[in-house]
Amino acid sequence: MxxxxxxxxxxxxxxxxxxxxxxxxxxxxxxxxxxxxxxxxxxxxxxxxxERERLIEETFAGAMHEYALTAAAAAADPDAWHGFRSFLEYLVRVQSGSRGFNEVLTTMFPGAERLEAERQAALRDFVRLVQKAKAAGRLRADFSPHDLPLFLLATSNVARLGDDAATDRLVAYLLRACAAGPEVPLPPATEPRDLYRALESSSRGRPA
The missing domain is CATH 1.10.10.60 (Homeodomain-like)
Structure with missing residues (x-):
């Protein structure tokens, strides 16, 4: 014993x-x-x-669960634009708080079933949030929910600076770009499989 x-x-x-x-x-x-x-x-x-992947999974299981819960709460917000803004602010804040979790959010772990299940749950709720924000006329019509990994990649390095003013400014820029209204048309959305392939490839070659 x-x-x-x-x-x-x-x-x-x-x-x-x-x-x-x-x-x-x-x-x-x-x-x-x-x-x-x-x-x-x-x-x-x-x-x-x-395996390193198992240690990463155990270490960040709670944080990834919170990520999924936060996406669910944002999708359930009666004010869809408030939910969208709050979720984006949360992403930058949580990326700033832990370099490791920042990297977990921007790396695919095919063998870590719990992490990937939470990631997929968060994406489903984000899709629902995007649909609600568009229906409310607050989110630009050509926004793709599969821009989420693109946002994560874009905010990742700025979040790592630990500079609150810089991250707040970036969030403000992103929100302004996403808001419905007179807007410059976006180029075609990146194919989701291409972004996720890029995330998955970033997990290869890690030291044991």
Missing amino acids: ARRADAERNRARILEAAAEVFGQAGIDVPMSEVARRAGVGIATVMRNFP
């Missing part, structure tokens, strides 16, 4: 260390650094999380 309790404590320490180090330096940090921060050996980390 004591050995099992020790194993659970080690697992909890690894996850706590991963949240700290990934949040500060991103998800490409060597597993040996996670082990050092947790005060355990690398063998203990690898025994609990043989």
